[in-house]
Amino acid sequence: MTYQEIFEKAKNIFMKSDVSGIQEKLAFQFDIVGEGEGIFYAEVKDGVLSVEPYEYYDRDAVFTCTAEVLFKIAEGKLDPVMAFTLGKLKVDGSIEKALKIKDMIRNAEE
Numbered sequence: 001m002t003y004q005e006i007f008e009k010a011k012n013i014f015m016k017s018d019v020s021g022i023q024e025k026l027a028f029q030f031d032i033v034g035e036g037e038g039i040f041y042a043e044v045k046d047g048v049l050s051v052e053p054y055e056y057y058d059r060d061a062v063f064t065c066t067a068e069v070l071f072k073i074a075e076g077k078l079d080p081v082m083a084f085t086l087g088k089l090k091v092d093g094s095i096e097k098a099l100k101i102k103d104m105i106r107n108a109e110e
């Protein structure tokens with residue numbers, strides 16, 4: 001997959017998330033490594049989600065993984081904590097805020 005294909009697929013998955021109940025600002029950057037490597041971010045602000053193909057400097061956490069791991073996490077097929085424990089996901093920044101990605105993912109599955 002190319003970076004553009006990875007970004008579009010990830011954006012489509014994330015945009016299914018119901019973030020209306022998340023009133024705090026959350027900003028996550030995703031650094032995709034390996035095939036189709038690149039950077040994009042997802043931000044929740046005032047209950048609205050934005051997903052853009054840029055680096056985000058005012059981020060709470062950076063997730064580094066392959067596209068395959070990202071899709072498994074985003075689709076709810078792989079728990080992000082388990083991915084981190086297995087060394088498949090690297091997290092830099094606020095671990096407390098990074099764990100809130102689970103709320104976003106859970107809402108996307110419903």
